[in-house]
Amino acid sequence: MDKVISFYKKFRCLAGLCPASCCFGWNIPVDEETWRYYKRVPGLLGLRLKFEQLGRFEPVFALGSGACRYHQKDGLCELQKKLGEEALPLVCRRYPRMHRNYGPFTETWLDLSCIHAAELFLSEEERVGFQTWDQHPVEERFGNNDDEEFLKLLQQSREELIDVLEEAALSGKREEADLALRFMLRFGYDAQNACVRQDYGFFERGERDWRESASGGSGLMEACLPFPAELLQLLFDGGFYNDALKRQSPYLYRLCGLYLRELAPLSEKAREKKYGELLKGYFSEHPGALSRMLRYYEYCLCQYYFNVYQDYSFTLWMIRGLIDLNLILLFCVLRWKELGKERLDLRETAHIISVCERRARHNHGIFERLSRITQEFVFNR
Ligand code: SF4
Numbered sequence: 001m002d003k004v005i006s007f008y009k010k011f012r013c014l015a016g017l018c019p020a021s022c023c024f025g026w027n028i029p030v031d032e033e034t035w036r037y038y039k040r041v042p043g044l045l046g047l048r049l050k051f052e053q054l055g056r057f058e059p060v061f062a063l064g065s066g067a068c069r070y071h072q073k074d075g076l077c078e079l080q081k082k083l084g085e086e087a088l089p090l091v092c093r094r095y096p097r098m099h100r101n102y103g104p105f106t107e108t109w110l111d112l113s114c115i116h117a118a119e120l121f122l123s124e125e126e127r128v129g130f131q132t133w134d135q136h137p138v139e140e141r142f143g144n145n146d147d148e149e150f151l152k153l154l155q156q157s158r159e160e161l162i163d164v165l166e167e168a169a170l171s172g173k174r175e176e177a178d179l180a181l182r183f184m185l186r187f188g189y190d191a192q193n194a195c196v197r198q199d200y201g202f203f204e205r206g207e208r209d210w211r212e213s214a215s216g217g218s219g220l221m222e223a224c225l226p227f228p229a230e231l232l233q234l235l236f237d238g239g240f241y242n243d244a245l246k247r248q249s250p251y252l253y254r255l256c257g258l259y260l261r262e263l264a265p266l267s268e269k270a271r272e273k274k275y276g277e278l279l280k281g282y283f284s285e286h287p288g289a290l291s292r293m294l295r296y297y298e299y300c301l302c303q304y305y306f307n308v309y310q311d312y313s314f315t316l317w318m319i320r321g322l323i324d325l326n327l328i329l330l331f332c333v334l335r336w337k338e339l340g341k342e343r344l345d346l347r348e349t350a351h352i353i354s355v356c357e358r359r360a361r362h363n364h365g366i367f368e369r370l371s372r373i374t375q376e377f378v379f380n381r
Contacts, residue, residue, distance in 0.1 A: 002137070003130035005109035005302065007120045011096075016075030020115040020351055022095055023071035025249040025358050028061040030089040035059040037087065045082055061089070099137040102306060104148060108137055109303055112296075113357035118350035121299060122292060127166055128299055143310035151309055153203035158305045161187060162298045164210045169291035174225070174283065177290055181224035181297065181322060183214035185378065188318030195312050221378050225293070226279060227326040229272040231377050233264065235323065239369040240360060252355040258334040275333070282333045285343060293329055296353070297321045319374050320361070327356045 030038075038049040052061070052069065061068050070078040079087050086093075096114035100107045107130060110117035121128060145151075161184060168180035190213075194202035222228070227235075236259065245253040263271045283289055300321030308314050331352045336344045360370055 001105040002133040002135060003105060003107050004133035004135075005107075006128055006131055007124055008097075008108060008110060010120050011110055011117060014116050018075060018115065019347070020251070020354055021071065021075060022092075022114060023068040023077070025067075025252075025355070026362055028068055028089060029091055030059040030061060031091070032059065034087070034089050041083065041087075045078070098303070099139040100306070101137070101139040101141050102151060102309065103141055103146070104151065106137055106139065107302075107306075108133065109299075111303075111357070112299065113354050113362055115347075115350050115354040118353040119346060121296075122346050122350055122353075124295075127162075127169070127295060128302070129162070130302065142306075145309050150200065150203075151306075153200055154306060154309060156205045157187075157191070157203045158301055160205050160208070161301055161305070165294045165298050165301075169294040172287075172290060174290060177294055178223055178225040179211055179214045180294065181325075182221065183210045184297065184318045185220050185224060185315075185322065186213050188314040189220060189379075191308075191314040192312065195314070224322055225326070226275065226329060227322070229263070229268050229275060231374065232275075232326065232330060233268070233271070234373050234377065235327070235370055236260075236264070238373045239366050240327065245359075249355055249359060251351065252359055255331045255335065255352065255355070258338055259330065262334060262337070275330075278333050278337055279329075282336050285336065285341075289332070292349075293325055296328070297325055300324065315375065315379075316371055319371055319378070320367070323370050323374055324356060324360055327360055328353055331356065 035053070038046075038053065040046075041049050048069075053059075061070070068077075072078050072081075077088065077092070096111040096117045098109050098111050109130075110120070112118040112121055164180050164183055168176040171177075187210075191202060194200070226232075236256070241256045241260075245256060263275060266274060304317050304320065307317050332344055332349060335348065335352065336342075359366060361367060
């Protein structure tokens with residue numbers, strides 16, 4: 001069976017009109033076949049491509065830089081214009097469409113590091129989920145696990161987790177939202193231990209009391225929405241922010257500047273207090289924001305929960321969504337404060353999602369560091 005995320009068909013690339021082109025702010029991996037093809041391109045463009053390949057151990061464009069060299073002033077791609085779409089690296093031809101083939105079924109979604117995909121996601125009134133699809137994306141099978149019974153249990157447990165988040169989203173209460181996110185952490189921890197014990201009954205959908213699990217004496221962290229001020233600071237210091245951002249992602253650099261001015265200089269207690277007050281104002285000014293944040297986490301589960309089918313790292317994947325969600329929320333709040341009484345519009349919220357995802361999610365070095373810091377914070381205290 002093939003499944004696709006509900007708003008997929010609405011997507012059209014904004015191309016030259018995109019305010020946050022995906023040709024900036026990260027490395028662009030080039031597949032082997034296209035990399036070989038570039039060696040055969042004639043003329044001046046061919047020479048430039050060969051020059052680009054000199055001394056590269058990895059096939060990648062825009063290595064460590066701010067922009068792809070083939071991005072032109074009109075916002076369009078020089079390679080696409082001169083050589084046609086098929087000359088683009090596979091990742092550029094597909095982006096932001098993502099496909100996964102799990103064997104018995106495939107799933108396709110849009111990556112929210114694309115600003116327009118993030119806008120479409122934010123525009124959805126209802127919960128976002130997969131629908132059956134009449135197309136069959138050709139994709140290599142994900143990983144090498146062939147335990148289809150376990151995959152079925154994972155499907156059930158993902159539904160259970162999304163139902164918990166949705167219940168909290170519909171309540172509109174911050175305490176419920178925090179509890180539901182703490183349950184995600186608790187579930188990840190218990191699921192990982194259940195796998196070690198080979199207790200797969202854990203994943204069956206029963207009458208689990210999620211509130212009790214999240215709030216009992218066994219809670220792992222006192223707050224997940226928002227993260228404690230100490231953890232936010234550790235994430236900043238641990239690699240999310242550095243001076244190279246000024247060149248790689250000027251908008252994110254500016255957002256980080258807001259944090260460094262408004263919150264970082266305060267004592268931990270004062271930072272906690274001030275952020276708490278700002279958050280209260282932000283949520284009361286943006287009535288739909290709380291459910292959006294929870295649905296963002298639901299979307300993370302749609303994208304990455306099944307990674308555990310390969311690596312069994314439940315805690316890692318549960319934590320990953322929490323990091324992204326908390327950074328996005330922090331920047332939404334700070335930007336709203338900067339604007340005065342104005343509301344943050346949908347496009348700017350989408351822009352914040354897209355730059356945070358590019359930085360914290362698609363940058364392996366940073367992602368690993370932020371995950372390690374958060375895991376240590378959660379489990380070693
Ligand atoms: S970020 Fe999205 S909308 Fe913008 S150029 Fe890239 S694919 Fe197109």
